Amino acid sequence: MKIVKALLAAGAILALTLLPTRAVTPDDTLVMASQIDDVITLDPAEVFEFSAAEMVGNSYERLIGYDLDDVSDIFGVVAESWEVSEDGKTLTFTVRQGKTFASGNELTAEDVVFSLQRALKLDLSPAFILTQFGFTADNVEEKIVQTGDYEFTFEMDQAYAPTFVLYCLTSTVASVVDKDLVLEHEVDGDLGHEWLKRNHAGSGPFAIRQWRPNEAVVMERNEHYEPEVPLARVIYQHVPESSTQRLMLEQGDIDIARDLGPEELQALEQLDGIKIQSGVKGGLYYLGLNQKNEYLSKPEVRQALKYLVDYDAIADTIMEGLAEVHQSFLPTGLLGSVEDTPFSLDVERAKELLAEAGLAEGFSITMDTRNTSDITGMGEAIQQTFAQAGIDLQLIPGDGAQTLTKYRAREHDIYIGRWGPDYQDPHTNADTFAANPDNSDDAAAKPLAWRNAWDIPELTKKTQSAILETNTEERARVYEGLQREVMDRGPFVIMFQEIEVMAMQDNVNNFIIGPSFDSNEFGEASKD
Amino acid sequence: MTGTFERTQTLREWLTDNEPSSRTQARFGRAYLSWRSLSRNPLAMLGLIVVVGLILVAIFADQLATQSPFIGGDLRTERLQPPSAEHWLGTDSQARDIYSRLVHGSRLTLMIVVLVTVIAMPVGLLIGTVAGYAGGWLDSVLMRITDIFLAFPRLILALAFVAALGPGIENAIIAIAITAWPPYARIARAETLTIRNSDFIAAVRLQGASTPRIIARHIMPLCLPSVIVRVTLDMAGIILTAAGLGFLGLGAQPPMPEWGAMIASGRQYIIDYWWVATMPGIAIFVVSLGFNLLGDGLRDVLDPKAAR
Structure with missing residues (x-):
């Protein structure tokens, strides 16, 4: 039984x-x-990765926030209000009262000042968003100063456009951390960095x-x-x-x-x-055309390649629902973004342009392609349309780190990649697509224009003057001009804006x- | 009149003559007997048919393919189509005809197999016979090198070489060849050891033949059959390694229709569009099986110890 x-x-x-x-x-x-394998740290002063940024976004508060439906609408989160001084160089923030950290500690101006100073003193990858305003690890204690329990001042080296400053304070690096809790875990003056990572x-x-x-x-x-x-x-x-x-x-x-x-x-x-x-996300898919290449340095060739991508077909099939056609360097939603798409697949026009460049027979060129399905899929589709105009495009597959390392050393011919804005102000993309202060191999700043060896002293000046323009409408016009210029002759075939x-x-x-x-x-x- | 008599002798009788009148006749006779015993093995014949089929498909790829293997159709309408009269095996994510890609991919597969064999077999044979015949320190050095190569899993070693050389089909072939030769060297050495002290070798040496001549003319030919068997059995492994490298994105580059790479690109569609990854998978399976069956049959025929 x-x-x-x-x-x-x-x-x-x-x-x-x-x-x-x-x-x-x-x-x-x-x-x-x-896929959270990109998370390497959870310290807001260091986080620069997609997944970690989302986690930090939901667990920390920042000084300023913006309306998710209308990015141009900014409001205070931790900051209740702010005032700009006469000379435009100093902002005085009032901190909202009654906020409490998860630990139970009260949030005061002391925490805010500590957080900003901490990010600058640690000086990790996202710190550049704050150093743009003339702060350094050494001077930050004199420049960002607590003036009351719920008040502090923020003193910059120039009178930057207030919107630019405020957008920078919406980024992850401006998250407010609990000073008492973090300092409890400080080891050897690391401002609690090792502890806060996890x-x-x-x-x-x-x-x-x-x-x-x-x-x-x-x-x-x-x-x-x-x-x-x-x-x-x-x-x-x-x-x-x-x-x-x-x-x-x-x-x-x-x-x-x-x-x-x-x-x-x-x-x-x-x-x-x-x-x-x-x-709709701010990420852009684009081709970077290295100007060190003899073919790509010809303006007609750059123009021709922009006519040799079947934007609509790719957006409708391989990237269906994941991307929409977008051809300017400012994604939809950012101030001054140009929405028209002048380029479409036009093999005849491309052939004419190639003939003008003396390359009617076509040429052979390589493209570094990350071996993820979306990038490879787009790469293969582009390979086919390039071939219609006689351009033999060879794809060199590699993982993200390989292709990016080669791109950053500007040893590529063409690079197909994705660029995401660091904060919601147009300067974030203008600074990389339309500025190249020093085109030498050992330059200090290496924006996308540098990576593609595009030497543009005039455009760089325009870009750098745009952040000092305080009139928002005038500022939008400057960015529109920059985008048209990059669209027209830049070494970037900007194709799609990402949709999550x-x-x-x-x-x-x-x-x-x-x-x-x-x-x-x-x-x-x-x-x- | 004997001449006439011999002419009326059938080809079969000439081949099976117990007293061949020339070396050529003896050689053809041996070959004929081998073929007879191979053809009695139905599985080996199946393998042979597959291999011959692969060679024919590779030769006539341009005639057999219905569409271009590289240029796809309209992305909007012809992408990821199921098998139909127009696309016999369906289309892939770039709207390319999978049947045509498979047919052209056979050339790549065959090229990889042949080139790897051509590179690895002579190297293995030479190292093995030299080590076996010379003995002493040379034997030790060569065999320890062989041991080092054998100590790594094959795909891992190939991966390391490709990573160092850079991705691409040529580098994949070189990497596979580098990892393929050690077993051949081992076999050749073992065979050499069994025959190096035989009387006929001693006789050749007494007649004044030099060491290279002995190795090349008297030892290598005797090692060849077992090495050939081993190579044929290895071909499936070579195809799988090449497919593995292609799958990992380190072998053939797009848009080359390499079968492993085709599986990799079909992987993300496998639930809804099964044919994209399945068709090249079947191709790899059939061809690998064919080489294995043929190799098995050849071993029965060529291996002197197994025979009769």
């Missing part, structure tokens, strides 16, 4: 496991499958509880945040394969899949209980996909 019972039990267990079951995540927990000291809607590299990040509700946060927990699960993400979403193991391809999204769209949400798409369960509400990578917000998200 015992054996019979055991067999029955085994049979029952087997039958249960074979039944199709649909997992469900808890009601107060949001689980996302995402921990959290912010006042945002969520607190980062745990980060296990290449595995998961767990965030929990900040109980002190006002208004109350609906979700108790948000979990990022590292799932590198997009097909796995899709299966997990279909089975209910996760609530949101973050890295799906167009074909997978199409298939998921048909399913009940799953919805697709997308938002997520597939999520129907019951997820109020997840906001913002225009930049640190503005995907789930502070108000809920499940029902």
Whole structure:
């Protein structure tokens, strides 16, 4: 009898496991499958990566914020108000009262001043956003000064356009950290950097509880945040394969899949209980044409290549739902962005231009291509259209680090890549696409124009004067001119603006996909 | 009248003559017997048919392909189409005809196999026979080098070489060849050791033949059969390594229709558009199996110890 019972039990267990079951995540927990292998630090003074920027964006507050639907509308977050001095060089900020960190400490001007000074003293990759205003690790204590419990001054070396300054203060590097908590963990004067890399000291809607590299990040509700946060927990699960993400979403193991391809999204769209949400991002896909190359340095060739990309077909197929055609260096949403798309596939026109350049027979050239599916897909499509005008384009595949290293050393012919703005002011892109202060090999600043060896002293001056223009309309006009000039003769074939798409369960509400990578917000998200 | 008599002798009788009247006849006779025993093995014949088929497809690729393997159709309408009368095996993500790409890809596969063999087999044979015949310190040095190469998993070593040389089909071939020769050297050495002290070698040496001549004219030919068997059995491995490198983006560069690279690019569509990755997968499977079956059959025929 015992054996019979055991067999029955085994049979029952087997039958249960074979039944199709649909997992469900808890009601107060949001689980996302995402590629979070880019996270190397969680310290806001250092974070410059896509995934980490989003996590920091949801767990820290910044001085200034902007309306996610209309980037031009800026408002104070930690700052309640600000005043610009007569000479335009000093800003006096009033800090909002009643904010509390996740640790329970109160947020005061002391924390804000400490955070800004800390970012400049540590001087890590994103610090350049603040050093633009003439701050250095040595002078910052005299330039950013606390003047009251809830007031401090911010003194710059020139009278920069106020919008430019404020947009820079919306970036991750201007996140406010909990001074007392961070200094408790200071080791050898590192301002708590080692500790903060893996921990959290912010006042945002969520607190980062745990980060296990290449595995998961767990965030929990900040109980002190006002208004109350609906979700108790948000979990990022590292799932590198997009097909796995899709299966997990279909089975209910996760609530949101973050890295799906167009074909997978199409298939998921048909399913009940799953919805697709997308938002236009600031990232641009472009080709960089190295001016050290004898062919690419000819203006007619640069022009011809702009007519040899089938923008519409790629946006409709390979990048369907993931990109839209955009040909100026300022993405839609930024001040002064030029929206028209003068270039389309025109093989005849391209052939004429090549003939003018004396290259009617075509030529052979290489393109460094990152071996991700989107970049390779675009690369192969471009290869085919280039071939129609006799240009033999050879793709050199490599991983992201390989191709980027070669690009940064400007040893490429053509580079196909993606550029994301660092903050929401047009200067962020103008400074890289339309400025090259020093074209020598050992230049200090190495913007995209430098990487493509485009020597443009005139344009650089124009770009640098634009940040001092205080009249916003006049400033927008300057940027429009810069974009037209780059479009016309620049060594960049700007093709698409990125769209971020997520597939999520129907019951997820109020997840906001913002225009930049640190503005995907789930502070108000809920499940029902 | 004997001449007439011999002419009326059928070709078969001439080949199977127990007392061949010339070296040529003896050689042809051996070959004929080998062929007879090979053709009695149906699996080996299947392998042979696959391999011959691959060679024919590679030769007549231009005639067999229905469309260009490089230039796709309209991205909007002809992308990721299922198998149909127009596209026999469907189209891929760049709207290219998969059948035509497979047909042209056979050239790459064959080229990789042939070039690797041409590079690796002589190297392995030479090192093995020299080491085996010379013995002493030369043997030790050559065999320790061989050991070092054998100590690495093959794909990993090939990966390291490609990473150092840069991606591309030529470099992939060189990398695979570098990793392929050590087993041949081992086999050739083992064979050499068994025959180096035989009487006929001693006789040749007494007649004043030099060491290079002995190795080249008397030892190598005797090592050749077992090395050929091993190479044929290895060809499947070579194809798989090449496909593996292509899959990792280190072999053939786009738009080359290399089968491994085709699988890699179809991977992301595998759930909804199964044919993109499956078709080249089947091609690799069939060709690898063909080489393996042929290799097995050849071993039965050529290996003197296994025979009868």
